[in-house]
Amino acid sequence: MKKDAHILTRCIHGGQQNCEVTGAVMPPIYTSSTYAQESPGVHKGYEYSRSHNLTRYGFERAIANLESTGISEEQDVSHGGFAFATGMAATATCLELLSTGDTILAMDDMYGGTYRLMSLVRERSQGLKPVYVDMTDFEAVERAFAEHKPKMVWVESPTNPTLKVSDLARIAKIADDHGAIAVADNTFCSPVLQRPLELGMHVVMHSATKYLGGHSDVVGGVLVTRVPELAERIRYLQNAIGSVMGPFDAYLCLRGIKTLGLRMERHCESAMAIAEMLEAHDKVERVVYPGLESHPQHAVAAKQMGLPDGPGFGGMITVFLKGGLDESRRFLENVSLFALAESLGGVESLIEHPAIMTHATVPAESRAKLGISDSLVRLSVGIEDCDDLIADIHVGLDAI
Ligand SMILES: Cc1ncc(COP(=O)(O)O)c(C=O)c1O
Known part of the structure; x- marks a missing residue:
């Protein structure tokens, strides 16, 4: 080589x-x-x-x-x-x-x-x-x-x-x-x-x-x-x-x-489409995804991250839903393609609630300072068909 x-x-x-x-x-x-x-x-x-x-x-x-x-x-x-x-x-x-x-x-x-x-x-x-x-x-x-x-x-x-x-x-x-x-x-x-x-x-x-x-x-x-x-x-x-x-x-x-190269291409493409869909949704307060222009460090991300032949911002999306813990729970319980589970980066899509799951060891005070609130939900976008993933998220949002 x-x-x-x-x-x-x-x-x-x-x-x-x-x-x-x-x-x-x-x-x-x-x-x-x-x-x-x-x-x-x-x-x-x-x-x-x-x-x-x-x-x-x-x-x-x-x-x-x-x-x-x-x-x-x-x-x-x-x-x-x-x-x-x-x-x-x-x-x-x-x-x-x-x-x-x-x-x-x-x-x-x-x-x-x-x-x-x-x-x-x-x-x-x-x-x-x-x-x-x-x-x-x-x-x-x-x-x-x-x-x-x-x-x-x-x-x-x-x-x-x-x-x-x-x-x-x-x-x-x-x-x-x-x-x-x-x-x-x-x-x-x-x-x-x-x-x-x-x-x-x-x-x-x-x-x-x-x-x-x-x-x-x-x-x-x-x-x-x-x-x-x-x-x-x-x-x-x-x-x-x-x-x-x-x-x-x-x-x-x-x-x-x-297969990392192939997978990353699909993770990035689908995550971008899902982030844009979520940003336009009326049950969503805010979406954080480095590929969105609304991301505070979008320019830095575009400079140092990317697919080999074009932009690419990863498969992870953070969403702040309108409402609190009850709304987050209803959303998380009603999606089905996105498995409610810790971890990320696999071929299958996962969804989780950091305040209760992955970041429970971070003191409540620090979580509050960082904005890891009860309305924050983290998505790991897998490589399934993107339309199916979007349809699944709609089912979850409709249940709120
Ligand atoms: C960013 C990051 N670093 C480190 C770790 C720890 O890795 P492991 O769970 O393989 O011990 C994780 C696990 O979720 C992680 O998300």
Whole structure:
């Protein structure tokens, strides 16, 4: 494959080569936990499956290629890509790059589990000091850097669930100026829509459970870096902590990303049509979707996100319905193609109520400040026929 191949080609071939022994085009699922040695310490580069697993390497190299790490085989065996048991395991390992008492500057709106890990676990167990700031406000980010001297900055863009979009190149530049590690949770975009390393971020994190896996049948996580020194430290931590992705899951994730390009095209196209329909509906107070001109950071989104051959703003939509919890419940109970379930990014459409479901761990006061109210409903638009999805949403809205 050419180095500058199209991203849709990279989804299929990036980081991959056929098996030298059999010609197999997909790596076999290597289940062995250990590998025989000819003599103590003399082996083929494989000792123990927590440290080395060829199926996991297959997925790790693929995601490293898609996120444009630029790291060669000589610099790191899986090119700067690392796979973990879950997204949270990836995040937890990434936080181990910090030391006791370090400050992390994090986006004020982000996945509730990330907030829980930083504030309710690591603050107690490691003296981590999380400081939350709205990273769409660059003066606030600069002030927070000057005041708190963070060693790491953690940004989601678009955020979960209020879909705020942060200018990743600007965040990376500020982090560089202050010698901090810049990490982007790229779960909502996938590398088909946004490649934060190309924008200057140092590390990308994914919940592979979402768009990378794409079929709601696997949980997994990923860290990817373009910085060789960080790759070396993450490889050490991945093995030392041991929350690695198993070979069966690595196989499913690798299979998932083969169709990532096609799926993202459909997710984006349908989500745009649904967002426009919702914005015009009289039972809807407000729609937040980065593709709508009404989105406060639409211009930034158009600059840093996109399908390979045109605009693309992802499959996630946030809707504020008119009314409160009763109206939200009636809507959620009456849609049927959209399954009422946590998670996102699969081929099937999902719908959820963040205040009660995914973001219940975020304190009520912070939820109120961020606008995560009882009337907020989050949609993950799947790849079903778009007219059928729109008809389903009408049934839900008519029931309010
Ligand atoms: C943006 C984001 N980051 C991280 C995670 C955590 O990933 P996992 O559930 O795979 O541990 C999630 C899960 O919903 C998420 O939405």
